[in-house]
Amino acid sequence: MSEVFEKLALYFEYPFVRNALIVGVLISLCSSLLGVTLVLKRFSFIGDGLSHVAFGALAIATVLNVSNDMIVIMPVTILCAILLLKSSSNAKIKGDAALAMLSVGALAVGYLLLNVFSTSLNISGDICTTLFGSTSILTLSRSDVWISIVMSAAVIIIFLLFYNKIFAVTFDETFAAAVGIRAGAYNMLIAIVTAVIIVLAMNLVGSLLISALVIFPSLSAMRVYKSFRAVVICSAVLSVLCSAIGIIISILASTPVGSTIVIADIVTFGIFSAVGALTGRRRGA
Amino acid sequence: MAQFICRDVSLGYDGKVIAEHISFEINSGDYLCIVGENGSGKSTLVRAMLKLHEPMSGEITTGDGVLPTDIGYLPQQTEVQRDFPASVREIVLSGFTGHLGAKPFYSREQKVAAMRAMERLGIDSLARHCYRELSGGQQQRVLLARALCATKKILLLDEPAAGLDPKVTGEMYSLIENLNREDGITIIMVSHDIAAAIRYATHILHIGHKRNFFGTKEEYIKSEDGRAFISLSGEDVIRT
Numbered sequence: 159m160s161e162v163f164e165k166l167a168l169y170f171e172y173p174f175v176r177n178a179l180i181v182g183v184l185i186s187l188c189s190s191l192l193g194v195t196l197v198l199k200r201f202s203f204i205g206d207g208l209s210h211v212a213f214g215a216l217a218i219a220t221v222l223n224v225s226n227d228m229i230v231i232m233p234v235t236i237l238c239a240i241l242l243l244k245s246s247s248n249a250k251i252k253g254d255a256a257l258a259m260l261s262v263g264a265l266a267v268g269y270l271l272l273n274v275f276s277t278s279l280n281i282s283g284d285i286c287t288t289l290f291g292s293t294s295i296l297t298l299s300r301s302d303v304w305i306s307i308v309m310s311a312a313v314i315i316i317f318l319l320f321y322n323k324i325f326a327v328t329f330d331e332t333f334a335a336a337v338g339i340r341a342g343a344y345n346m347l348i349a350i351v352t353a354v355i356i357v358l359a360m361n362l363v364g365s366l367l368i369s370a371l372v373i374f375p376s377l378s379a380m381r382v383y384k385s386f387r388a389v390v391i392c393s394a395v396l397s398v399l400c401s402a403i404g405i406i407i408s409i410l411a412s413t414p415v416g417s418t419i420v421i422a423d424i425v426t427f428g429i430f431s432a433v434g435a436l437t438g439r440r441r442g443a
Numbered sequence: 444m445a446q447f448i449c450r451d452v453s454l455g456y457d458g459k460v461i462a463e464h465i466s467f468e469i470n471s472g473d474y475l476c477i478v479g480e481n482g483s484g485k486s487t488l489v490r491a492m493l494k495l496h497e498p499m500s501g502e503i504t505t506g507d508g509v510l511p512t513d514i515g516y517l518p519q520q521t522e523v524q525r526d527f528p529a530s531v532r533e534i535v536l537s538g539f540t541g542h543l544g545a546k547p548f549y550s551r552e553q554k555v556a557a558m559r560a561m562e563r564l565g566i567d568s569l570a571r572h573c574y575r576e577l578s579g580g581q582q583q584r585v586l587l588a589r590a591l592c593a594t595k596k597i598l599l600l601d602e603p604a605a606g607l608d609p610k611v612t613g614e615m616y617s618l619i620e621n622l623n624r625e626d627g628i629t630i631i632m633v634s635h636d637i638a639a640a641i642r643y644a645t646h647i648l649h650i651g652h653k654r655n656f657f658g659t660k661e662e663y664i665k666s667e668d669g670r671a672f673i674s675l676s677g678e679d680v681i682r683t
């Protein structure tokens with residue numbers, strides 16, 4: 159056991175490991191805070207589609223050889239989030255079909271662009287990395303770290319400031335609108351913040367696994383807790399713990415970071431489902 | 444001066460008219476029941492009064508110092524809410540969101556007032572319970588308490604007794620009656636339960652296919668529309 163700790167202590171000497179932990183914890187905190195709302199509003203599919211869009215945007219940024227790819231990815235993803243929200247509230251175009259088109263299209267275009275224009279010798283390796291985020295969290299640049307910290311702080315502050323209104327809009331949009339809350343504006347806010355989180359999370363788990371980060375902690379928390387606040391707090395704690403544990407295990411066992419985190423989330427979900435089934439007397443009765 | 448004035452309002456979706464020539468006035472302390480068959484546009488009218496739906500023509504105005512934030516609303520239930528993790532207290536407090544303005548959190552007074560509203564409706568012991576685990580009648584009381592937090596003047600209730608058994612329905616109606624009589628809150632209630640409408644309301648608005656009726660309860664009972672509608676659902680009138 160002491161060997162493991164020595165090994166960990168050694169790793170923590172490296173700034174890239176500390177950076178990975180800081181950024182990982184912040185991103186998982188943000189994604190779980192908003193995850194509760196997304197799951198409850200049945201918006202989680204938007205997160206999934208946006209992650210594919212972010213991949214496409216990354217491909218474009220790579221081809222254009224932009225120095226910091228966030229400059230391209232962030233606005234493109236936010237724009238798509240806004241478009242998706244508009245189309246899903248417009249009954250004439252089926253929201254989920256539009257979303258499927260956009261997300262599959264983005265994947266295909268992204269892959270094609272990378273294949274045709276990439277100068278790298280190991281294209282499949284690179285693409286695998288962006289899709290599953292195998293090492294990118296360990297190779298963050300100083301500016302990546304700062305962007306992540308600032309954006310995460312912004313997301314957390316927005317969430318806290320608008321917590322009560324987000325609850326009202328999530329629980330009952332019609333009532334909220336009736337008492338004068340601009341529900342449309344809050345949906346927009348939620349969509350934009352989701353886009354920001356997805357772009358940030360792409361570094362941590364890769365674009366294919368982001369949904370797991372958004373969905374699992376809140377679903378786990380909802381198995382056991384029954385008030386909105388308890389669910390939000392519990393999913394934040396779970397998400398942070400799973401990401402920290404996942405990052406540490408992946409360093410010790412040289413497993414891919416993203417998948418390890420997601421597997422930690424899945425295990426937690428199993429545990430919480432069992433606990434919920436044992437303690438939930440009246441549920442499902 | 445009237446709290447709500449509806450002048451020759453037509454309602455519809457996508458250019459298709461559902462109900463037209465609706466006119467009525469509501470004064471402080473009135474108890475208006477909106478009756479009519481399913482799909483006649485009752486919920487749509489309520490949504491129009493809340494500015495959630497644009498009338499095709501005509502106008503709906505508020506008066507007597509009524510602001511949009513003075514209206515409490517109990518929507519017709521939707522399924523999505525049923526499995527939502529939220530405590531009773533959280534939901535009742537959310538009735539104050541319209542009064543928050545730029546403030547992020549509820550004040551101490553609002554928390555006390557939410558507790559009062561729960562006491563008023565006999566659900567204070569359920570404050571920490573999960574909404575989705577309550578009975579249908581308890582859930583409706585929670586939503587009524589939330590509406591009560593939003594207002595001290597006007598409550599718009601869309602089928603508050605839908606899906607409740609007769610005993611719980613009676614309890615719900617007498618709670619609403621108390622809010623009207625004792626607290627002087629104006630009640631606008633959608634119901635297709637004509638018996639309850641006649642028993643509790645002071646005024647009736649009947650939305651029909653051919654024409655509408657608006658007047659006092661006594662006028663309605665004597666009117667042609669009223670007699671026809673009452674005899675249609677005669678059984679219910681006798682039962683209650």
Ligand SMILES: Nc1ncnc2c1ncn2[C@@H]1O[C@H](COP(=O)(O)OP(=O)(O)O)[C@@H](O)[C@H]1O
Nearest residue numbers: 456457461479480481482483484485486487488
């Ligand atoms: N969002 C909508 N879009 C199009 N038609 C609608 C919409 N909501 C309701 N309707 C139609 O309008 C009519 C009146 O609906 P509603 O006001 O809910 O009736 P009620 O509450 O009296 O049962 C119904 O025929 C319904 O199908």
Ligand SMILES: [Mg+2]
Nearest residue numbers: 485486487519
């Ligand atoms: Mg209705």
